[in-house]
Amino acid sequence: MTLRRTAVTGIASLLGSRVLRRLAEIRPPESLVAIDVAEPPSALRVRHRRLDFTEPASDQRLLELLREEDVETLVHAAFFTNPRRDSGYAHELESIGTLNLLAAAAAAGVQRVILRSFTAVYGARGHNPNFLTEEHPLQPSPALAWVRDKLEAEQHAAAFARRYPEMSVTVLRFAPLFGPGVHTFYTRVFDHRVVPLLMGYDPLVQLLHPEDAVTAFVAAIEQGPGGVFNVVPSRPIPLLTAYHLAAKVPVFVPHPLAYAGADVLWAAGLGAAPGAFVDYVRYLFVADGEKARQRLGFTPRHSSRDALTAYLRYRHPHSAWRPAEATS
Amino acid sequence: MRGSARVVPLEPRARRHAETAEPEDNARGARDGFLVALARLVEAGGAGLDWARLAEAWSAFYFAWHSEEVDEFGYDPKFMRTILPFFEFLYTMWWRVETSGVEHVPDQGPALLVANHSGVLPWDGVMINLAVRHEHPARRECRMLALDMFALLPFLAPLLAQSGAVRANQENGERLLRKGELVGVFPEGVKGVGKPFKERYRLARFGRGGFVRLALRTGSPIVPCAVVGAEEIHPKIASMDWAGRPLGLPYLPITPTFPLLGPLGVIPLPTKWSIDFADPIPMDAYGPQGAEDPILVNRLSEQVRSTVQHMVDSRLARRRSVWFG
Numbered sequence: 005m006t007l008r009r010t011a012v013t014g015i016a017s018l019l020g021s022r023v024l025r026r027l028a029e030i031r032p033p034e035s036l037v038a039i040d041v042a043e044p045p046s047a048l049r050v051r052h053r054r055l056d057f058t059e060p061a062s063d064q065r066l067l068e069l070l071r072e073e074d075v076e077t078l079v080h081a082a083f084f085t086n087p088r089r090d091s092g093y094a095h096e097l098e099s100i101g102t103l104n105l106l107a108a109a110a111a112a113g114v115q116r117v118i119l120r121s122f123t124a125v126y127g128a129r130g131h132n133p134n135f136l137t138e139e140h141p142l143q144p145s146p147a148l149a150w151v152r153d154k155l156e157a158e159q160h161a162a163a164f165a166r167r168y169p170e171m172s173v174t175v176l177r178f179a180p181l182f183g184p185g186v187h188t189f190y191t192r193v194f195d196h197r198v199v200p201l202l203m204g205y206d207p208l209v210q211l212l213h214p215e216d217a218v219t220a221f222v223a224a225i226e227q228g229p230g231g232v233f234n235v236v237p238s239r240p241i242p243l244l245t246a247y248h249l250a251a252k253v254p255v256f257v258p259h260p261l262a263y264a265g266a267d268v269l270w271a272a273g274l275g276a277a278p279g280a281f282v283d284y285v286r287y288l289f290v291a292d293g294e295k296a297r298q299r300l301g302f303t304p305r306h307s308s309r310d311a312l313t314a315y316l317r318y319r320h321p322h323s324a325w326r327p328a329e330a331t332s
Numbered sequence: 333m334r335g336s337a338r339v340v341p342l343e344p345r346a347r348r349h350a351e352t353a354e355p356e357d358n359a360r361g362a363r364d365g366f367l368v369a370l371a372r373l374v375e376a377g378g379a380g381l382d383w384a385r386l387a388e389a390w391s392a393f394y395f396a397w398h399s400e401e402v403d404e405f406g407y408d409p410k411f412m413r414t415i416l417p418f419f420e421f422l423y424t425m426w427w428r429v430e431t432s433g434v435e436h437v438p439d440q441g442p443a444l445l446v447a448n449h450s451g452v453l454p455w456d457g458v459m460i461n462l463a464v465r466h467e468h469p470a471r472r473e474c475r476m477l478a479l480d481m482f483a484l485l486p487f488l489a490p491l492l493a494q495s496g497a498v499r500a501n502q503e504n505g506e507r508l509l510r511k512g513e514l515v516g517v518f519p520e521g522v523k524g525v526g527k528p529f530k531e532r533y534r535l536a537r538f539g540r541g542g543f544v545r546l547a548l549r550t551g552s553p554i555v556p557c558a559v560v561g562a563e564e565i566h567p568k569i570a571s572m573d574w575a576g577r578p579l580g581l582p583y584l585p586i587t588p589t590f591p592l593l594g595p596l597g598v599i600p601l602p603t604k605w606s607i608d609f610a611d612p613i614p615m616d617a618y619g620p621q622g623a624e625d626p627i628l629v630n631r632l633s634e635q636v637r638s639t640v641q642h643m644v645d646s647r648l649a650r651r652r653s654v655w656f657g
Contacts, residue, residue: 130484133503134405197383204486206493208406239404244490248394251387259486309401324388326400 009035010225011075013057013105014082016042018185019120019178022218023079024050027225037073039066040082057082057101058093063108070112078109079225081120083154085181085188087277091149102157106164109171116172117161118224123179123210123234125155128287134208135292138177138232147280158232165230172230176221177291179236182211182311184318189276191315194250200265201247203256205286208240213306213314220302228300234291241308243285249309250316251325259286366414369396398494405504406493407475415495422455423462426602427561430657431463433609439470442509442552443612445516446543446636448535448644449524451562452585454482455600457497460516460557463607475508476516477501479525481581502546509550516557519543519633522582526571532563533648535641541626541633544615548623548632553612556636558643561605564654566590604657608643 010027014020015038027036028048037051038044044052053069055062070078082101088094102119109117126136127144142158144151158175165173180190193199212235220235247254257265262282269275296302306314316325369392376382376389399410423429437443447460457476464474477500478492484499498504500517508515518524523536547554568585576584590597613636615622622628651657 131480133501134498135503135507137503197387204490206406206490208402208404208493239401240406242402242406242408242490242493244394245398245400245402248391248398249400251384251391253383253387253390324384326391326395 008076009037009051009073010077010079011037011039011053011070011073012079012081013039014080014120015040015044017081017083017085018181018214019217019221020079020081021045022214023081023221023225024048026218026222030222037075039069057104058096062101063104066105066108067111070108070114075112075114077116077118077225078105078114079118079120079221080105083120083122083157084150087148087150087189087281089273091153094149095153098153099156099160103160106160106173110164110168114171116174116230117164118174118176118221118228119157119161120221121158121175121177122151122154123177123236123289123291124151124284125158125177126289126291127151128207128283128289130287132288132290134288135290136234137292138234138295145280145283148278150277174224174228174230175232176224177232177234178217178220179210179212179234179291181214181217182308183213183215183306183314186214186315191319192276194252194312194315195319197253199247199252199254200257200262201244201254202262202282202286203258205259206242206244207286207288208290209243209246209285209308210236210240210290211246211308211311211315212237212304213311216302216304216306219305220296220300223300223302231295231299233296233300233302234293235296235302236291236293236304237311238293238304238307239309240290241312246308246312249312249326251323366396369393402494405475405496405498405508406490407496408494411494412496419458419462420466423459423466426600427459427565427605428657429459429463429561429605429607431467431607431609434463434467434607435469436609436611437464437468437472437514437555438553438612439472440512442512442550443514444505444509444543444547444552444554445474445514445557445609446554446640447516447518447557447559448533448640449518449520450527450532450559451600452526452566452568452587453598453600454478454492454497454525455565456559456562457516457518458495459562459605460559460607461496464514472514474514474516477505477518479518479521481522484580502542505543505546506550509546509552515552517543517546519637526568526583526585527563528571529563529567529569532567533560533644535637535644538633538637541629544629544632544636545623547615548618548629549620551616551620553614553616554632554636555612556610556639556643558608558610558640558647559605560608560644560647560651561603561654561657564603565600567601603654604651606647606651606657608647610639610643613639 012024015024033049039053039055041056044050084094125142161173263279267279270278373389373393376385397414399408402408461474464472476497478497519538520536566587570586571583573583
């Protein structure tokens with residue numbers, strides 16, 4: 005029997021690179037293909053095929069590539085973790101790129117596609133239940149191009165899963181990553197001593213340790229069934245508790261001012277994210293990890309607090325913050 | 333839990349590398365309470381703008397009355413312990429709550445407390461919680477399901493979550509009951525808590541029977557509960573719907589003291605309260621599929637409503653004074 009390969013896209017991203025590294029430990033490197041404009045670390049000795057998903061006719065090239073490499077499983081992790089000002093480019097890569105990828109995978113007879121997604125696609129809303137299950141409708145703020153592109157990618161995946169029942173499509177909705185090596189627009193808030201906080205709001209948030217994220221991703225690649233799964237830490241943490249554990253001086257801001265202020269900073273090129281992201285520190289978007297526990301066999305090893313502590317230990321080893329206590 | 337509630341001192345910047353200072357620091361920190369932490373915060377602020385010191389003192393102050401770990405709905409036992417003396421004052425001195433039949437609440441396992449809602453602000457929920465906490469032999473904690481108007485209100489919402497309340501919806505209620513918790517609901521909702529004074533003690537419609545479906549699906553018994561005395565704490569004479577809208581409230585009440593006395597108007601009147609619990613109504617005989625039968629759901633809902641109404645009426649008939657019971 006010939007060797008059927010696993011291909012990974014987005015290997016320059018934190019999650020993509022770590023998943024590739026973990027796969028290279030448990031599988032023969034020649035069975036792995038990195039599909040990216042960036043090169044994989046040569047030490048991994050995996051195969052590399054250069055492909056830009058934003059180029060015209062990238063689907064045709066991907067189709068040829070998937071056939072040549074005899075790809076059985078396609079892992080799609082090429083998504084931006086930070087909002088971008090050139091939202092047109094992000095749309096081409098994330099929404100259209102995923103559409104092309106799915107079309108090529110279906111035509112090439114790829115058996116399984118595993119797509120990286122975000123719990124942010126549920127949208128942070130006051131009326132969300134405390135634990136969002138995978139069946140909950142996705143209602144993110146239409147003002148956020150960053151979330152809209154992820155949502156469209158998921159919608160393409162759902163449409164392909166319906167149209168090609170023989171192709172198994174797995175969507176993993178990861179909670180926001182927090183931990184060693186993570187540098188995103190929301191972790192950067194924890195790099196300042198004085199932080200703005202919303203007056204009168206204290207939602208529970210989920211911070212996912214990258215180790216857990218990789219474990220769940222690999223579990224889905226190895227034996228995961230098709231479908232949508234939330235990948236979340238063992239327990240959420242109130243946002244104010246997180247700030248206080250990190251020993252921040254909070255400056256309380258009324259929410260109308262926060263939306264407007266963030267928008268002004270974003271427009272001026274100073275802010276890290278547009279104002280509509282304030283929803284995510286105002287309202288709940290906590291997802292329920294029960295389905296992943298039962299069907300993927302994934303049990304998170306870290307809580308949100310562990311992830312926060314790991315991040316602070318990595319990023320600010322000499323600053324004052326409250327260390328994790330040994331729990332009995 | 334004891335370990336996680338302990339106050340652990342921060343390592344001050346000046347002593348970061350001086351390891352000999354740590355044991356002494358730890359011992360001092362362990363004794364720090366709320367007031368000590370507050371004093372240290374003021375001291376840090378007065379010592380000039382050293383952000384690091386200020387941040388440490390502020391963080392220590394915060395954790396003097398908040399846990400570092402909360403449950404999955406945000407319930408913070410340490411915050412509850414801090415605020416409990418105030419609730420106990422209201423329970424014993426202010427409203428002199430008289431409880432009867434609290435032993436009808438099951439000692440363990442899931443159960444749904446169903447009570448009448450009144451009093452403009454959700455004080456009745458706090459008092460039911462305290463009644464079960466303090467007077468029930470098993471000292472159970474009751475997770476109240478809070479209306480959206482309270483559970484989504486800025487400033488109040490985090491306080492409710494920290495004191496154990498959960499936003500009322502089917503998903504949250506089912507999750508709590510499946511964990512075997514005691515859950516309290518007010519099926520009247522906004523129509524109950526905000527009813528005009530002249531309609532006091534006339535129970536409004538019990539929603540659309542959502543609480544019965546919840547009990548049927550999880551097989552939890554329903555314990556009817558009647559609160560008397562809460563209707564008079566904020567007599568709602570009229571309401572300004574338009575003024576409540578910007579705050580996300582369905583109404584803004586006008587009472588004899590609010591908005592006339594300003595912030596003093598939120599002080600509730602010291603009426604005499606009673607909280608009565610009735611025999612549990614078992615739900616497991618109908619099975620979970622009963623939740624799909626709207627006729628059954630309506631019948632059970634009406635049965636519970638009339639039980640609570642009857643308990644309220646019989647208590648009112650015995651009551652001679654609003655203030656002294």
